[in-house]
Amino acid sequence: MAYKDEQLHEEKVFKDPVHRYVHVKDQVIWDLIATPEFQRLRRIKQLGTTNLTFHGAEHSRFNHSLGVYEIVRRIISNFDNRPHWNDDERLLCLCAALLHDLGHGPFSHSFEKVFKLDHEQFTQQIIMGDTHIHKILERVEAGFSKKVADVIDKTYEDKLVVSLISSQIDADRMDYLQRDAYFTGVSYGHFDMERILRVMRPIDDQVVIKSSGMHAVEDYIMSRYQMYWQVYFHPVTRSAEVILSRILHRAKYLYENDYLFKLKPLHFISFFEENVTLSDYLKLDESIVSYYFQLWQEEDDAILRDLCERFMNRRLFKYIEFNPNLQMNEWMELYQLFQKAGIDPEYYLVVDSSSDLPYDFYRPGEEGERLPIHLLMPDGGLKELSRHSDIVEAISGKKRTDHKLYFPSDMVDELNNGSKEKQRIMELLYG
Amino acid sequence: MAYKDEQLHEEKVFKDPVHRYVHVKDQVIWDLIATPEFQRLRRIKQLGTTNLTFHGAEHSRFNHSLGVYEIVRRIISNFDNRPHWNDDERLLCLCAALLHDLGHGPFSHSFEKVFKLDHEQFTQQIIMGDTHIHKILERVEAGFSKKVADVIDKTYEDKLVVSLISSQIDADRMDYLQRDAYFTGVSYGHFDMERILRVMRPIDDQVVIKSSGMHAVEDYIMSRYQMYWQVYFHPVTRSAEVILSRILHRAKYLYENDYLFKLKPLHFISFFEENVTLSDYLKLDESIVSYYFQLWQEEDDAILRDLCERFMNRRLFKYIEFNPNLQMNEWMELYQLFQKAGIDPEYYLVVDSSSDLPYDFYRPGEEGERLPIHLLMPDGGLKELSRHSDIVEAISGKKRTDHKLYFPSDMVDELNNGSKEKQRIMELLYG
């Protein structure tokens, strides 16, 4: 029997808190899960620093990847025998679903910004490079790895396949909303996925939703909205993220300025030098980062030491609402006051805006890459969701930005009480 | 106002998936949570290697410690105004609940066995030693840290207080059963805790259960039984544990035999030499262990390298039912065959018995330390649970041991097919 058709002797299941069970029958899927590249996802948390805000959010990307696979598996099993659906694409869909996040590293957001990386590019490299994953995919058929990479890259020609993995209502999002809600424990993030799966229909180049299922989709959109503002953009999480990126900046700065680390940061050097190989990248998981941050708590450089100590022990920055565009003068004055007071504003006075973060709920027309949601009307026509739903229309297209200023309140408190600087800083920060 | 009476300006809550919310009002509790010693628990998983079997089980001891605190808080709030209850012990109970697992290190079970450590002793040291925790407790009142340590050590004179933290139905167990069930996703582990809390009554030196709540307690006992055999003693988890302890043994052995590690294992040396200080101990969290295991995947020693590679990439040992007491001859034969075949049986042929693990469900009379559960009968008398419940009687006192033999099936497969050794090994292992 061809490798691509090989079935496990008995179906295997993973117990999953979100989908109850993840079912695997294909030998190919089983083999992919067993690779070091995939197992590595166990050492990368799905939500980065969010567990410092919601202590339950310690789940890994391994978790999520299995979940996306399972959702696609269920969608496809409903598609069986439907027109437009080509069951030959089945294994391709499953592989792409399983592997779509393979290139994520630790704390992707901050690492990507500071070191100018792109996790999607690493996903491509892992699939196409000299890896266990690549070998397995090529055993399926020559060129299969390229197909998988293309689906994930959204360049694959069959757009129906692409839309399962990335669209406004794809398996990726349906999994992470539910999973992140489950592990954080928040009461948002619930919607009737079973119903959505039942009303999904493959049409030509996309998956559409029977209009009778519109309310379930509205619920899903609302879940996204709430999860973004309640969980993903939570200011405490962002505070940890701010400190994290300052650590990376500082370490890079020190390296570039020939600072002598007590232990040479071997794992980081190619990151500092911005010439990261695939092999370097794969070695850097969260435990390695954590190892260095712990070491750096004992470094001579006061800033690096302090920031690492804050991150590891959750002594985070405080925050106030602050829009530097509107408050340019205050911003400049604060900057100078911090300098005078001996608190380096580059590291200790940071504006973070949540629209920098991947804020991507439903905005038709704005995003090139994500397909909007189309309803399949009783007359067979298609209608874009926000044309039909009051609620979605109300939300869509509204970009909301939230600016906050982060700073170490303890350092400010410790300034000389008599000093004019402290007095003025206090005024500016606390009004 | 005295520090011990200080209340937060607004009650703080942690969102918790198991108890919905964890409520904190006392400044002391808030300060304890913020210490580095307590924050360190975030870097130690509650269930060690279990996440290799149940991928959701990535929750930390930080999680669980907050949960135990919350349960004790709820129990005590029901006790208010009851006879026998002295509300002056409130803060002591809360602190002991919060801190009872403070001394846990990474993968405690294996580390304790291989390096002859005792996490309970480290809990005592952290509470009594030169730590942030200690300072906060002593601010409450001189000698308060000793009281907390004594409650956790079960030597505190007020046994009612002790029984909240450690008995057959204490807050510790009620939390971990529910929490571990939640994160693994299994359907066991549920019982009506709200009802149990409502029927708990403080009496003299213990907490007892009104007999009308017996069925809820039966359910709790059954949950324990199921969780032990379905989750805690799962053979796949034990396989990972077996490999882990072999890694530690091998590394220690190499160190003792002057093996030259590529990077000196600084964090491990005092463990190898069995003179671990509190400071060494606190530094060794799971990310450090993971860091070394990754490095060791590239060591020259073939055994250390192979075992680390297995552990990191989840290439675990297979297992068969095997009782070495009853199968002494097979055991010895296999041992020699492995030696002949060049597979070191010390590292690759391991019997693990689950009764070695902390198997502690309800066995009255057997355990000195854990108080049995007493029912408060309508006539005011007490009755030991197993005297009153058919189900509990059926389970109690029955020690069940499960022996398994773990080995790397891939190494066996790779032996020369023609060899007599392989043939005989296959016979003995697979019948």
Place this chain on the structure above:
Amino acid sequence: MAYKDEQLHEEKVFKDPVHRYVHVKDQVIWDLIATPEFQRLRRIKQLGTTNLTFHGAEHSRFNHSLGVYEIVRRIISNFDNRPHWNDDERLLCLCAALLHDLGHGPFSHSFEKVFKLDHEQFTQQIIMGDTHIHKILERVEAGFSKKVADVIDKTYEDKLVVSLISSQIDADRMDYLQRDAYFTGVSYGHFDMERILRVMRPIDDQVVIKSSGMHAVEDYIMSRYQMYWQVYFHPVTRSAEVILSRILHRAKYLYENDYLFKLKPLHFISFFEENVTLSDYLKLDESIVSYYFQLWQEEDDAILRDLCERFMNRRLFKYIEFNPNLQMNEWMELYQLFQKAGIDPEYYLVVDSSSDLPYDFYRPGEEGERLPIHLLMPDGGLKELSRHSDIVEAISGKKRTDHKLYFPSDMVDELNNGSKEKQRIMELLYG
């Protein structure tokens, strides 16, 4: 001890699927629940005919009344010691919560329309009349029943008390949304009530919500929106409601025209004559209605017989979208065609508009009676919710009406296939 202060020897609990437990400590509450007037609510379903659409929705108003009581009990227990809150109003709040729906009869909506009744007026009568309920309330203190009646009537002077029972986010709604979601099994209707209760604050004449809890309130508003359109206005339920009201009309018509019922409909006579006494009203529960409808399945009158047979056996009318305002000509033509075809359009061609139903989600300014929701801002000021929430603003004030035409498709099918009437009817109905 005064009756109003009497506590049960042991707290009683009701096991409740929605709130887990309903707790009763006051003797007064216990006694009210035991009255025949309150027990009667067991024989009146909370959602009338909805169980013909969602088979789980068989729960009674007894259920809901206990739930509202429990929510108010929890809210008040949080208010203890807060400024603005007068704990002397506690028992009054609990009684009003428990009794607020006491005047509901079977299938209230249809009965009230056909027989020109008002369940709120009957609630007043039961509380003020010669009933067990009244006697218990007057034992609390002379005039107490009037206070309870006034709270329910929203005329009580302390508007804070009134707002607990009736406002845009009162205990009534919070209970029914969750309860109806639970019993129908839909995935809407969930919101974080525990959080809402924690952020409720009594202020002068209303309960407001701390602004930090806004998102939980948004979720609640969305739940309402979804429940209205997915459950309460479900067209199948409305079809049953349409038939029910036609039965009542027909029976009244027959009675007024001296039709000789096989069994004199004693329980209905005062309804037909529109002079219903309290005693008549209390006797008419759903089982009585069901009894008559079953008898009437064997009446000589073909219309009454047919409609009852439809209702009892769930042979409902079909429906199409139909707006009689916009489709006046079609409407008149259909009416005449039905007459010609011998199908009485008064009973078999019915337009139902859902805005006739109590559609009352958040529309500030429109409703006199329901207080809008106010957020308590960090600076101590109040802000009306829709000013602060994009989502709520999007929904509020939008009146949505849904018109449907109901008719018996089986009767149409049975018309002579060759007839021009049938052909034209089919065209008009099915396009």
Place this chain on the structure above:
Amino acid sequence: MAYKDEQLHEEKVFKDPVHRYVHVKDQVIWDLIATPEFQRLRRIKQLGTTNLTFHGAEHSRFNHSLGVYEIVRRIISNFDNRPHWNDDERLLCLCAALLHDLGHGPFSHSFEKVFKLDHEQFTQQIIMGDTHIHKILERVEAGFSKKVADVIDKTYEDKLVVSLISSQIDADRMDYLQRDAYFTGVSYGHFDMERILRVMRPIDDQVVIKSSGMHAVEDYIMSRYQMYWQVYFHPVTRSAEVILSRILHRAKYLYENDYLFKLKPLHFISFFEENVTLSDYLKLDESIVSYYFQLWQEEDDAILRDLCERFMNRRLFKYIEFNPNLQMNEWMELYQLFQKAGIDPEYYLVVDSSSDLPYDFYRPGEEGERLPIHLLMPDGGLKELSRHSDIVEAISGKKRTDHKLYFPSDMVDELNNGSKEKQRIMELLYG
């Protein structure tokens, strides 16, 4: 296309709180659900008087019947392509599952005992008699109704089919345990049905369970145990049941003694005379019973009036532990004292033993009709469950009987305080 193969144009679903969705694709099933005989099950509560104890338990047998159908549907869909399984039996299984409880009347237990009826016999009559159900089944194929009746009667030759509907772990029980738990709100009754369905295997003449699923089955057995004692045999429910059966006895007695009812109890006469026809039987649902009980609250006969008033308004009897076998003398003395005190002991002093009720959890060997549960061992052999499971062994075969004495405490209280009878009655009842 043959009627038996007809599929609905679109799959229909019922929203079900327990199984999320009930799926119907077969026209036959759809038609059966629409019959008056099946719709009648909406008017019969699944748990009779249990809602007087657990107010949520208002769900009907209609609910449960759909649930059993859905479980069998899921089991069978897993069987597809398995050896031993004959997919021609599919529709037969589904029909039998749907219809197995068709013959239940209101409050079956009491009605059957007092009027010597047997609901199973009525199930047979409905399926075989002149009913809508019968006609539909015969359309499938001549003789099909007999097959369905035989499966339900357990006499059908293919015992594999029978075992799906009635065995120790059949769809019937799996549904009612979960459903009754859901609607009562108790925390028992949960087990991992999804897993049980996955490990069910058809073998020759029965469904067996792969031994790897044993723990899920243990959990199911424990759920049954808990549900029986916590819900089904709850003493408050039994108190209502006692009153109900006394009402029926009294009404029958009065009828036999030519008592003149204010309204002739037409629906009951054939029950009193013990010659109930199918047509009479089908007319008697709970609303009819409730109608008469309400009327009888105004009868002249004091006993009938009082008992009905108690039942309708939930003024139940109190109970004490009392074993008439062991307490023969007290029993006789109480009986005489009640007579002397003018309280008819036939109606007001009732012993009820729960082993009278269908207490049927796992007792291998004792029951002829219910197949025990067999585990399919890894070697292909079968093993009876209690031989393999400590817990099940502990429970199985233990008949537990619980005797209680029910009486109206209010009547006893109202006896003359000075009288010797009252004094002695109080002594005997309250010790």
